[in-house]
Amino acid sequence: MNNIIRKLGRLISIVFLSAAFIGWGDTWDQIKKGAGTISSVEARFVQEKHMEILSRPLISRGTFYFQAPKSLRWEYTSPVRSILLMHDGSVKRYIKKGDTIMQDSSAGMQAMQVVLSDIVQWMKGDFNANPGFIPELKPGRVIILTPRDKSVADIIQRIELRLSNKPGVIRSVLIYESKKSYTLLDFSRVKLNARIPDSLFLGV
Amino acid sequence: MMRAAFLLLMLPALIACAGILKITPVSSAEKERIIKRCEAPFLKNRWRLVHLISGTLPGGANASMIGVSVASPQGGGIRCILMSIEGFVFLDADYDGALVIKRGIGPFESESFVKGVIRDISLMLFRPGGEAAETGSSGEGPVCRYRSDGGVTEALMKDDGSVEIRAYDASLNLMRLVAFKKLRHDGIPGRIELTGYGLLRYSLELDLIEAERLD
Numbered sequence: 187m188n189n190i191i192r193k194l195g196r197l198i199s200i201v202f203l204s205a206a207f208i209g210w211g212d213t214w215d216q217i218k219k220g221a222g223t224i225s226s227v228e229a230r231f232v233q234e235k236h237m238e239i240l241s242r243p244l245i246s247r248g249t250f251y252f253q254a255p256k257s258l259r260w261e262y263t264s265p266v267r268s269i270l271l272m273h274d275g276s277v278k279r280y281i282k283k284g285d286t287i288m289q290d291s292s293a294g295m296q297a298m299q300v301v302l303s304d305i306v307q308w309m310k311g312d313f314n315a316n317p318g319f320i321p322e323l324k325p326g327r328v329i330i331l332t333p334r335d336k337s338v339a340d341i342i343q344r345i346e347l348r349l350s351n352k353p354g355v356i357r358s359v360l361i362y363e364s365k366k367s368y369t370l371l372d373f374s375r376v377k378l379n380a381r382i383p384d385s386l387f388l389g390v
Numbered sequence: 391m392m393r394a395a396f397l398l399l400m401l402p403a404l405i406a407c408a409g410i411l412k413i414t415p416v417s418s419a420e421k422e423r424i425i426k427r428c429e430a431p432f433l434k435n436r437w438r439l440v441h442l443i444s445g446t447l448p449g450g451a452n453a454s455m456i457g458v459s460v461a462s463p464q465g466g467g468i469r470c471i472l473m474s475i476e477g478f479v480f481l482d483a484d485y486d487g488a489l490v491i492k493r494g495i496g497p498f499e500s501e502s503f504v505k506g507v508i509r510d511i512s513l514m515l516f517r518p519g520g521e522a523a524e525t526g527s528s529g530e531g532p533v534c535r536y537r538s539d540g541g542v543t544e545a546l547m548k549d550d551g552s553v554e555i556r557a558y559d560a561s562l563n564l565m566r567l568v569a570f571k572k573l574r575h576d577g578i579p580g581r582i583e584l585t586g587y588g589l590l591r592y593s594l595e596l597d598l599i600e601a602e603r604l605d
Contacts, residue, residue, distance in 0.1 A: 235477040
């Protein structure tokens with residue numbers, strides 16, 4: 187009997203929580219408000235790279251950490267072990283090969299700084315921060331970012347962000363470079379507002 | 391101590407100026423065996439290869455990216471994609487006698503730069519053009535030498551079972567050194583190391599992620 191009551195209670199709380207989430211993600215204000223409650227995010231991700239040249243997508247996996255106001259750790263565990271860190275405005279990438287750790291110091295890291303800064307803004311619910319993209323909010327909690335300039339559109343055609351039914355959480359990111367070349371990042375096992383040690387954003 | 395450090399610093403320059411190997415002829419049966427081993431790391435069929443590429447660029451910066459190539463040894467066609475680990479494509483190029491850059495960002499916009507990339511890929515994946523002009527033993531191991539208008543390429547068997555390619559220009563200056571390591575049962579190297587000499591020195595390490603035979 188107690189068991190049935192507990193199950194019923196859980197069901198009611200789920201219904202209540204779902205009701206609370208209805209309406210989240212329908213307006214920019216709601217998105218910003220939802221994201222404002224987030225102090226940290228930890229999530230697993232699967233990255234699928236789709237290209238005409240590949241018979242099946244190239245799959246990478248890893249863990250993503252965000253700590254407000256602007257610390258990120260984007261860690262790939264397979265097939266390549268790579269850690270991208272952003273903390274206090276500086277961006278570093280490390281590649282692990284066996285026991286060796288190599289720091290990437292190429293010019294490409296400057297581009298990554300721009301990309302990571304954009305992601306930090308998205309985590310805060312701000313999709314207008316990059317003036318290079320026009321944000322559009324579509325039904326079903328989908329945000330489309332379209333480049334303003336043709337020069338950018340030649341590199342990235344559009345970005346689609348799908349928000350989770352949990353306020354402040356991005357479920358997936360789809361980056362189209364062309365019709366046949368795109369990257370899908372799918373997030374799962376999301377933990378919100380857990381304490382993440384600072385050391386995770388400082389080094390490998 | 392200072393002398394040892396000086397020698398270490400000068401080692402790459404000494405290797406680059408060492409010149410081609412002195413080849414001692416061998417029996418025709420031994421010659422055939424050596425040629426087979428020389429050509430073991432090169433593709434014999436059409437393959438799709440995915441590599442993690444880590445490199446030290448001219449100027450000393452380190453960079454890592456993912457390379458996808460579809461290569462056909464018959465005809466020498468190469469489709470090559472270079473992208474960041476996060477999946478952002480810097481280069482999408484097709485070479486089949488003529489180069490077509492479908493997408494090139496930053497240095498990969500330059501046709502001459504991409505031609506250099508394709509030349510390096512060809513050196514790593516395809517056996518040198520023409521027949522082995524000289525085959526035999528050398529002080530460093532069994533060797534095959536291929537000659538073309540552009541220069542000389544040597545394939546050298548090392549004691550540890552790996553194969554090394556040395557590509558010289560027409561003046562016999564060493565231009566590229568390629569080491570094939572961790573050869574798999576299908577002949578595809580698990581790791582390729584390339585060093586570029588000349589005015590702009592750089593080195594690349596290619597670690598195989600995936601290989602798929604396409605014919």
